[in-house]
Each structure stands twice: as structure tokens, then as C-alpha cells.
Amino acid sequence: MAKNGSISSSVIKRLPRYYRFLGELKKQGVDRISSRELSALMKLTASQIRQDLNCFGGFGQQGYGYHVDELHGEIGKILGVDKHFKTILIGAGNLGRAIATHINFETRGCRLIGIFDINPDIIGKSVGNLQIRHVDEIEDFCRENSPAVAVLCIPKATTQEIADKLVSLGLKAFWNFSHYDLSIEYENIVVENVHLGDSLLTLTYGANIIDNSD
Numbered sequence: 001m002a003k004n005g006s007i008s009s010s011v012i013k014r015l016p017r018y019y020r021f022l023g024e025l026k027k028q029g030v031d032r033i034s035s036r037e038l039s040a041l042m043k044l045t046a047s048q049i050r051q052d053l054n055c056f057g058g059f060g061q062q063g064y065g066y067h068v069d070e071l072h073g074e075i076g077k078i079l080g081v082d083k084h085f086k087t088i089l090i091g092a093g094n095l096g097r098a099i100a101t102h103i104n105f106e107t108r109g110c111r112l113i114g115i116f117d118i119n120p121d122i123i124g125k126s127v128g129n130l131q132i133r134h135v136d137e138i139e140d141f142c143r144e145n146s147p148a149v150a151v152l153c154i155p156k157a158t159t160q161e162i163a164d165k166l167v168s169l170g171l172k173a174f175w176n177f178s179h180y181d182l183s184i185e186y187e188n189i190v191v192e193n194v195h196l197g198d199s200l201l202t203l204t205y206g207a208n209i210i211d212n213s214d
């Protein structure tokens, strides 16, 4: 079993990428792969891969490489994909609807069970197989269903208040898109603040370097 108590955040950040590549290999029917082949595919060094996976107790065998299905399964366990965390989404506007319909929650350890908004014009409308509920129902819903994860696609100004309420209702993990860097001062709560614009700025940084060297 993996020993994943005190792993560096840079290793943790690479795990979803390993999981995705191994999932693709599995789909292609590849049974095993050497760290050299995996490194060529993922554009990482073989020693980086060995070091990363050693943090969790190895998995590879000298002369054999990695068993794709087994490694995919083990990394999945570390990432919690077998947990099927009950998930709710708050804010069914443009972004919220896109996330609810385009992200495959099921293959990423989450099960979307409720969508909430404040706008009376959209309450009762369907997004995928769920109907948008009024946010006033959220307390009863959480008491009945005990969701663990919340996806926040609401305006910046309401984010902290909603997050505090959700923490009081027992939610433990926040996937926050709301352009407000949520830092919840409670123990045992995890937050992943997502800013697509930051990724674009990383790109423009690279483009800027190329441009300046021309």
C-alpha cells in the first residue's frame, strides 16, 4: 500500500498526469511499460518517474517496468478515485453548466448529486440528468445526502459566505472557480482554487520569452 502521508505537493500535482497517461495506455491494451518508454511519452526523465513513484512505495520491477493496469489502479487509489465522493455544484451559470456537463466526475472520484443556484428563472431546469435546485434547499439537501465536495462557480463576492456555510454543513473539499482565492481557516478542509487565466499567463510568459529572443 502506498505511503502517501508527507509527499511533496509537486509530486502530488504530477499524479493526475500519470493517471491520465496510464489510463490511455490501458485503453490501448498496453500491459506493461518501462520507465524509459513512459518517460519518452510523458516528457519526464526516467529518474524523475522512478523518484515520483518511489514516494509511494515503488510499483516497478527491475527488468519488467511497470504493470500498467496495476499502476493505474494504485495511483487511482492514492488520488481517491475509487471513493465516489458525493459532490454538489453551486452556481449554474455559463461556467457551472459547462463543468456539470463536460467534466466526467465519475472517473475522477466524484459523483455529482446536486446543482444549486439563486436565479428563479433557472430553478427546475435540467443540467444533464439533474434539476437545478434553489440554494435555499441546500441545508436540507446536505443533511439528507452528506456531500463531501463542492464545486463553486458563483460570483466572487458570495464565495466566502457560501463556503463558510458549506463547511458548517460538513463539506470537506472545494473546487473553487470563483476568482476568489478561498482560504478556509478550518482544519481538514481542502481547497483547489482554479484560475484558467493563470494558465494563459503561463503561456504568455513563454510566448514573451520567445518574442524577446527573436
Ligand code: NAI
Pocket (backbone or CB within 6 Å): 090, 091, 092, 093, 094, 095, 096, 116, 117, 118, 119, 135, 153, 154, 155, 156, 158, 162, 176, 177, 178, 179, 194, 195, 196, 197
Ligand atoms: P454566470 O453569471 O453565468 O453564473 C453565475 C451563477 O451563479 C448565476 O447563475 C447566478 O445566479 C449564480 N449565483 C449568484 N449568487 C449565487 C448564490 N449566492 N448562490 C447560488 N448561486 C448564485 O457566470 P459564469 O460565467 O458562469 O462565472 C461564474 C464565476 O466563475 C464568476 O465568478 C466568474 O468570474 C468565474 N470564472 C472563473 C474562471 C476560472 O478560470 N476560475 C473562468 C470563468 C469564470
